[in-house]
Amino acid sequence: MQALQFSATGSLDSLQVKRLAKPVPGAGEVLVEVRAAGLNPSDLKNVLGRFPYTTTPRIPGRDFSGVVVEGPKELLGKAVWGGTGKGFSFTQDGCHAQYVVVPANAVAPKPKSLSFAQAATFGVPYITAWDALERSQVKAGTRFLIIGAGAVAKAAQALAKARGAEVVMAARRADVVRELKAQGVDAFELPEAGQLPEQAQVHFQTLAPEVIFDTTGYWLSAAVNTLAAFGRIAVIAAPVDGLISMPILDLYRRGGSVIGINSLLYSLEECAEIFEKISAAFDGELPVPDDFTELPLSKAVEAYNKVNEGGSEKIVLIP
Template identity: 30%
Template sequence: MADTMRALLAHNAGDPKDLRIEEAPIPTPEAGEVLIRITAAAVNRSDALSCRGILPGPFPRILGRDFAGVVVAGSTELEGVRVWGSGGRDLGLAMNGSHAEYMVAPVSGVTPIPDRLSDIEAGASGLAYFTAAEAIARAGGMRPGKTCIVTGAAGGVGGAVAALAHWQGMRVVGVVKSDAESERLRRSHFSEVVPADAPNFVTLLADAAEEAVLAVDVVGGSMIAAILPALAVGGGLCILGAPAANPLAAVDTLHFYRQELRLVGLHTGRLTSTDSARVLASLADGFASGALVGAPIFATYPLDSAQQAYHDVESGVAGRPVLVPAGTLP
């Protein structure tokens, strides 16, 4: 093995278009760590926010939270095994991440890739499924036969929430920006799809939800006021995001307390790669059965095209941009 690798190194906070590929030492795993040859790594919106310094973290560092690859050192049990995972407050945020040819990670922060997933699918899916599963748990957990609401239903996290809930026997109501996105989703895991731009959106959502027991909201802001009336007594809502321009929401507190509702936030940047690996490992049966599939992929990019991948994720493309640092897959 060579001593150096190619890596996307951010020296300080700035525009992703200024990122450059550099030669860097291949890291040496310490006790409790493994060295991974990265075969695929998504570029998530949080990576772009990290690059710009909006999400805090030290510089210089290699960005990238999601990863798939092969263990090449650090654990005799795992050597040669395809693994995947995603960083929380560690990989890509507080320490070097996956947008490089090699990366070190805690042994506890990786789990074997399900046989049905390709490296590219796994590299695109870790953060989406980790976030979705954690959000569902915080909102109250799976309730087979009951209804789950998910906003941002056309996105990676929204799709993962829907897939998980459907796998566990829940009825899923998706919220999308407009009717243009609705038809495609009606052919997937969704029982109902409600466009947020409909004039009577709040009423439509409440009727479709049939007193949902849980909701996952990736939009935030005024969307919260539309979701809470659609929840059953004791229902829970987990919020994953907020619009920068107007993050405030008006909540009917009388209705909220009389219905004994629950409202909780989730910021995966406060969790760890170990948390992610635990969650992803718990979903292995879903992937093995085919009930769960990889997150949508927009395109794949060689490491030299990382700037374009970052540009695409900030442009709001449908699906994950995925870097292929090694150039070819094993």
């Protein structure tokens, strides 16, 4: 089969499209013919050595959609989606290949309203966003501020809106804010850190947000001073050194809490359960994605380099 593989971490130098043997599923596993596979920032970071537990040689790729071609009879021929979970593409081969082997209970039925390429864009951002909403208790009526406008932030906005939350987004770039507003999203341009509480209250009609999701890793201190009493802050990113200053006195006076979000804490099987819950939300409530670029798997190295150079568009690899 055709597959992308890296033999060493630390740079993209060893990343190559190769011909490898098609994997063979064992007991309780399925072989999925990959029809589309998402390219996430964490896939790039994996090759660059940001995950010290990664073993090589390794096929990267955390999100896929495809058709089951070997495995339990009841799954044969079924269109499925899956991925994202712990170990997948780090200590076991991922899905940037023509075929992938995963446990039979680690795939979920693909929503019929989504093409294979569309389905492949959802895994990491939507699993991460779902976890953030669940653990920070976002529900109908929750005042929810999202900082950032990347894939996870947009997934959180769509899922929170489907739950009936009052959602506001804040982004650094004025053009991004204009684009969000054109899509009907309540959004504002990020001010100086000290002005964030005032700006947020303007958009929540003088009230403070009950939940803040910082998807950038740089607004935690300002978020603490923006939070309502007993509020929650979910975070998914941090500076390279992993350190950030936080006004802990202000946090405990508010009775607030900080929640770390990490999709790698969940197994493939647990992620499949979340995929099923996300599928249920597609009954007219979630927007169907169209802002991605499809590239053949043969151009995967080019795609990785594009992301590494700062490209922001979502890329889907098509075997």
